[in-house]
Amino acid sequence: MSITTPRRTRQATTAEADLAPSAFTAGARLEGARRASEWVREVAALTQPDRIVWCDGSAAEKQELLDLLVEAGTLLPLDPERRPGSYLARSAPSDVARVESRTFICSKDEADAGPTNNWRKPGAMRAELREVFAGSMRGRTMYVVPFSMGPVGGPISQVGIEVTDSPYVVVSMGVMTRVGREVMDLIDAGAPFVPAVHSVGAPLAPGQDDVAWPCNDTKYVVHFPESREIWSYGSGYGGNALLGKKCFALRIASAMARDEGWLAEHMLVIRVTSPEGRRYHLAAAFPSACGKTNLAMLRPTLPGWTVETIGDDIAWLRQGPDGTLRAINPEAGFFGVAPGTGVDTNPNAVATFDRDTIFTNVALTDDGDVWWEGLTPEPPTHLVDWQGQDWTPADGADGRKAAHPNSRFTVAASQCPTIADTWDDPAGVPIDAIVFGGRRASNVPLVAQAYGWEHGVFMGATISSEQTAAAEGTVGELRRDPFAMLPFCGINMADHWAHWLRVGAALDAAKRPEIFQVNWFRKGPDGSFLWPGFGENARVVAWIVDQVDRARGAGPSASSATTGSAATATATPVGRVPAPGALDVGGLDLPDGALDALLDVPVASWRAEADLTQEFFDRFGDRVPAALRAELDALRERLG
Numbered sequence: 001m002s003i004t005t006p007r008r009t010r011q012a013t014t015a016e017a018d019l020a021p022s023a024f025t026a027g028a029r030l031e032g033a034r035r036a037s038e039w040v041r042e043v044a045a046l047t048q049p050d051r052i053v054w055c056d057g058s059a060a061e062k063q064e065l066l067d068l069l070v071e072a073g074t075l076l077p078l079d080p081e082r083r084p085g086s087y088l089a090r091s092a093p094s095d096v097a098r099v100e101s102r103t104f105i106c107s108k109d110e111a112d113a114g115p116t117n118n119w120r121k122p123g124a125m126r127a128e129l130r131e132v133f134a135g136s137m138r139g140r141t142m143y144v145v146p147f148s149m150g151p152v153g154g155p156i157s158q159v160g161i162e163v164t165d166s167p168y169v170v171v172s173m174g175v176m177t178r179v180g181r182e183v184m185d186l187i188d189a190g191a192p193f194v195p196a197v198h199s200v201g202a203p204l205a206p207g208q209d210d211v212a213w214p215c216n217d218t219k220y221v222v223h224f225p226e227s228r229e230i231w232s233y234g235s236g237y238g239g240n241a242l243l244g245k246k247c248f249a250l251r252i253a254s255a256m257a258r259d260e261g262w263l264a265e266h267m268l269v270i271r272v273t274s275p276e277g278r279r280y281h282l283a284a285a286f287p288s289a290c291g292k293t294n295l296a297m298l299r300p301t302l303p304g305w306t307v308e309t310i311g312d313d314i315a316w317l318r319q320g321p322d323g324t325l326r327a328i329n330p331e332a333g334f335f336g337v338a339p340g341t342g343v344d345t346n347p348n349a350v351a352t353f354d355r356d357t358i359f360t361n362v363a364l365t366d367d368g369d370v371w372w373e374g375l376t377p378e379p380p381t382h383l384v385d386w387q388g389q390d391w392t393p394a395d396g397a398d399g400r401k402a403a404h405p406n407s408r409f410t411v412a413a414s415q416c417p418t419i420a421d422t423w424d425d426p427a428g429v430p431i432d433a434i435v436f437g438g439r440r441a442s443n444v445p446l447v448a449q450a451y452g453w454e455h456g457v458f459m460g461a462t463i464s465s466e467q468t469a470a471a472e473g474t475v476g477e478l479r480r481d482p483f484a485m486l487p488f489c490g491i492n493m494a495d496h497w498a499h500w501l502r503v504g505a506a507l508d509a510a511k512r513p514e515i516f517q518v519n520w521f522r523k524g525p526d527g528s529f530l531w532p533g534f535g536e537n538a539r540v541v542a543w544i545v546d547q548v549d550r551a552r553g554a555g556p557s558a559s560s561a562t563t564g565s566a567a568t569a570t571a572t573p574v575g576r577v578p579a580p581g582a583l584d585v586g587g588l589d590l591p592d593g594a595l596d597a598l599l600d601v602p603v604a605s606w607r608a609e610a611d612l613t614q615e616f617f618d619r620f621g622d623r624v625p626a627a628l629r630a631e632l633d634a635l636r637e638r639l640g
């Protein structure tokens with residue numbers, strides 16, 4: 001099979017090159033096959049690729065592209081005995097994470113982007129893009145990738161087309177989304193699609209040799225929320241270049257969701273089964289590199305409990321015909337953080353990427369396998385690091401990492417041993433609890449339950465977290481990351497909160513999810529984590545679902561009764577935390593006083609935090625919903 005579908009394979013002609021790039025004046029969502037090929041022609045006229053290839057998402061096409069990438073030096077095949085069907089990519093050292101300073105929301109009205117986004121006037125941005133994209137694909141092939149976010153044709157799903165000059169992006173999109181003819185058939189039949197243009201921004205002059213990881217120092221990740229368009233330039237890195245993921249499924253989708261009454265969130269989704277066989281679904285929002293993939297693949301240490309994976313990064317939620325809030329995972333793969341992912345912390349992830357995986361910016365072992373900090377307790381005696389340099393444990397002792405802190409694995413969700421049989425149900429799964437989290441060394445308790453939907457939205461709106469390596473910037477710096485959506489919200493963040501209040505109000509109280517906040521990252525005075533985390537987080541999950549049962553009057557579960565506690569929760573100013581004895585810590589080797597320290601709500605620092613919340617809210621002026629201002633007042637009252 002060829003990587004081209006003959007009907008659509010075509011050379012860009014001079015006549016096309018003369019066409020005015022009217023894609024830049026798109027006002028409404030593009031519809032239908034004619035508009036798809038017209039749009040592709042317009043982009044080609046602007047970017048001037050040597051060749052246009054329409055992708056069909058087949059296995060043969062994938063293999064052809066992989067072979068091409070190996071030949072180009074972008075991918076290094078790993079040892080087929082140790083890691084069948086797997087490859088290592090080393091990016092340019094400057095192209096390793098999302099570029100938030102170069103990410104733009106170009107709504108017509110600046111206030112619709114809000115103070116947390118970089119806004120540019122759409123017209124001015126279009127002019128700028130026209131310049132950088134002009135001829136940007138010269139000497140390269142432009143691939144046309146029709147993709148679906150969510151099961152193809154599902155009631156919560158959406159389709160898009162990404163054109164890209166990066167075969168690495170094509171292969172990755174094939175793992176992360178559903179690519180293929182069925183998607184093109186939907187578009188041919190008139191389904192509206194999100195047009196997404198990507199170029200690495202490295203045109204080749206005739207005869208010029210390519211580099212292994214073409215990219216450009218100038219980068220743009222641009223969204224036009226009203227016309228639902230995406231333009232990305234200069235980067236090959238996941239979150240900047242796989243446009244179905246953050247750009248579409250979060251930034252564009254958050255605008256669609258606001259207009260259409262649903263939710264697009266940076267959330268994992270899991271199915272939890274208690275020892276009595278009761279089933280629950282949790283959706284949890286943590287900022288980048290704060291534990292979503294790990295919670296999504298949790299292997300419970302509590303006997304009798306099961307956790308199954310629905311999604312690890314993005315959820316689309318919508319009220320279903322039965323009145324429950326239903327969630328789908330719009331993705332088809334995982335683009336997971338490698339460092340810290342090991343046999344001890346996340347054995348399910350390790351089993352997932354045992355084959356058919358693309359690793360980016362990890363280290364290479366002498367026997368043709370991969371390694372990174374945390375994969376095994378001890379590093380091999382020799383490695384080639386993520387930049388292709390020799391590395392020994394002595395370098396590690398000097399603080400030189402073998403793998404980039406934001407190195408990643410790209411792998412199909414279907415390979416996960418704990419994937420739920422409902423993970424790709426087009427109708428989604430009914431959500432019982434929503435969890436917000438962040439990386440906080442102090443103040444924020446291990447777990448707290450909101451006093452109601454509005455308080456829960458307040459919790460989500462006020463999350464702060466220490467910055468990680470997933471984006472450029474200073475790692476460890478504390479920043480507000482409301483709903484874990486700070487870098488991903490395509491609308492004014494305060495409007496996102498108002499939208500959550502509306503969605504909650506429209507749900508039947510008996511079916512409305514309970515809202516919680518968690519923090520796996522609280523530290524003791526010696527700077528080490530107080531909570532063991534990972535599989536032990538099942539203990540917190542068990543308390544959460546027991547609280548859900550109680551809120552619904554379903555009565556305590558037998559498993560919670562074994563902890564022998566009548567009152568399961570204690571009211572604190574920030575929410576209900578587990579009452580003494582209510583959190584099952586049996587068999588856990590916690591240091592003396594650790595549990596009290598984990599659940600402590602220090603009033604003085606929370607008063608200071610409330611003042612900071614007021615300052616934060618003030619940045620959004622009168623767009624902050626009155627209900628959230630009232631929640632801040634109520635918090636201050638509880639703090640005394």
Ligand SMILES: Nc1nc2c(ncn2[C@@H]2O[C@H](COP(=O)(O)OP(=O)(O)OP(=O)(O)O)[C@@H](O)[C@H]2O)c(=O)[nH]1
Pocket residue numbers: 286287288289290291292293294295312313335336337338339340341345470520521529532533534537
């Ligand atoms: N201490 C501790 N670390 C954790 C825990 N869960 C995850 N981590 C670490 O946090 C880092 C990121 O975890 P992930 O689960 O990949 O983060 P994510 O939220 O899926 O990140 P994105 O893909 O960037 O959105 C890894 O190094 C993990 O090992 C936990 O419970 N405790």
Ligand SMILES: O=C([O-])CC(=O)C(=O)O
Pocket residue numbers: 097098237238239240245246287288289313335470471
């Ligand atoms: O999008 C990416 O590059 C990876 C990711 O999940 C995040 O940063 O939250």
Ligand SMILES: [Mn+2]
Pocket residue numbers: 266287288289313
């Ligand atoms: Mn993410």
